[in-house]
Amino acid sequence: MSISVKGKMPSITCVCVCVFQPIRSVSVLREGYVELPSVSLDPQGELLASFSTRNDTGIILAGFSKASTRKSRQARQPFLAVMLISGGLEVHVNMAEGGSVHKVVVKSRSGSFSDGQEHSVILQRNRKMLVVLVDEDHQEMVRLSSEKASLTLTSLYMGGVPPGEGAGLLRTTSSFYGCIRNLALDSKLLDLSAAVRYHNVDMDSCLLEERPKRVLLPDDTDLDAEPTPDPARTPSPPPGQLSALTPGTLTCASMDNTSSIPEAQQFGISRHSHMVLSINPNTVRRSFSLELSVRTYTQSGLIYYMAHANQMDYATLQLLGGHLFFTCDKGSGPATATFPVPVNDGQWHTVSDYTLLGQER
Known part of the structure; x- marks a missing residue:
């Protein structure tokens, strides 16, 4: 997921607090x-x-x-x-x-x-x-x-x-x-x-034998080619939540077609799938927090990214080798935090209370 923030952002000092349930x-x-x-x-x-x-x-x-x-x-x-x-x-x-x-x-x-x-x-x-x-x-x-x-x-x-x-x-x-x-x-x-x-x-599991390996179906699509959206299957983005970067291209994630997971978005079915959220910089003062739940089997990928227009002040959450990796920078050097336990096991994991603190400029 990509989160873009346009306009003036506060100077930030990064503090990351990851709230996870203990593993027993x-x-x-x-x-x-x-x-x-x-x-x-x-x-x-x-x-x-x-x-x-x-x-x-x-x-x-x-x-x-x-x-x-x-x-x-x-x-x-x-x-x-x-x-x-x-x-x-x-x-x-x-x-x-x-x-x-x-x-x-x-x-x-x-x-x-x-x-x-x-x-x-x-x-x-x-x-x-x-x-x-x-x-x-x-x-x-x-x-x-x-x-x-x-x-x-x-x-x-x-x-x-x-x-x-x-x-x-x-x-x-x-x-x-x-x-x-x-x-x-x-x-x-x-x-x-x-x-x-x-x-x-x-x-965080209790198994007597290894999980069955996932069966990967042959990919008969050309990943180098830009996908063509299907108007009959691509849902219209709700106002104020989703917007297209370039009109006429497929730019958002596929909605949950089963309707079994409310407010969830699915990424990776199409190349470059992503979501763009507009954030009023005037609402981002001394702090903000973000909570999201994610489940995946993939090893690496971008979960979210937000930045000032100069690209020097930014915050990002990535999946690297199955582990959560958080980075933010106020322009003087990045601060990072990682979580040691892999989260790419296909189960839901909630990441909450990512806070950026600083002074307005």
Whole structure:
């Protein structure tokens, strides 16, 4: 979508506030993982998560101390791992450098925890005692080597680890394949949108297998040729909302022909499809805000652009590699903001409260 602003605009300083719902679930695919910021399991701490899978072996959680990056003496470094091994759940923990590894094995009474059903795992630490609860009715415990020390995990991974990470420490480095959600530390749910990095996962979903690939129909049109509008199918733009850049050319988006999504516009069916909104610059004083919802499968594209006639003062929201990328400039240099989670999953996402502040000139 292109938004054009003509006339005098205020000098602006850019502040971007993106309001998104927290992400609590992730679908881990082959060789996938999510890396989260550092966490600490205190002497009276608790860590919990829910998982579901049909694969009998894979990493659910794995955390390492900063020292674990040193290859020498790697097997003696502090770490924590929650894994499925042949359908059973195992917890391995080493509290201190040079310490011993403590292990807990929990077996399912039904044969396997990889039955496609949701299961919960809770780690409750009470000083030197670590209690492992699975589904709140399978309980095992182990005594730890340290009573007072916190276990600080500078790298915490969900669903798997990067290649080479954890070698010599973990019983398996196989990636989990399925859904992990509601990860919580000390009764506080963690927001997965704060992930440091991730690979081969589907955020904000809970799938046991990869989504079906979209079938792309052959394109029998010449994209280099300018499309010819069909008067019978192209709706007339509502007054004050849509206007044509050049009379006689196709310049606006196709309306939702199914009438199932009120006030929605569809772009990309025709080449150069866009919408132009006229904004009175006198109404844009010290601030303005914009809210829109978008859904798409495309990797990159322009969502909106607005600018002063000199093109030096502008604001734009783009989709780059599936991620939202916001830029604005008052003429002295651009300010940018990005959102780390892809939004090109075909679901509706709402972006709200983009605000530009400044002084009139």
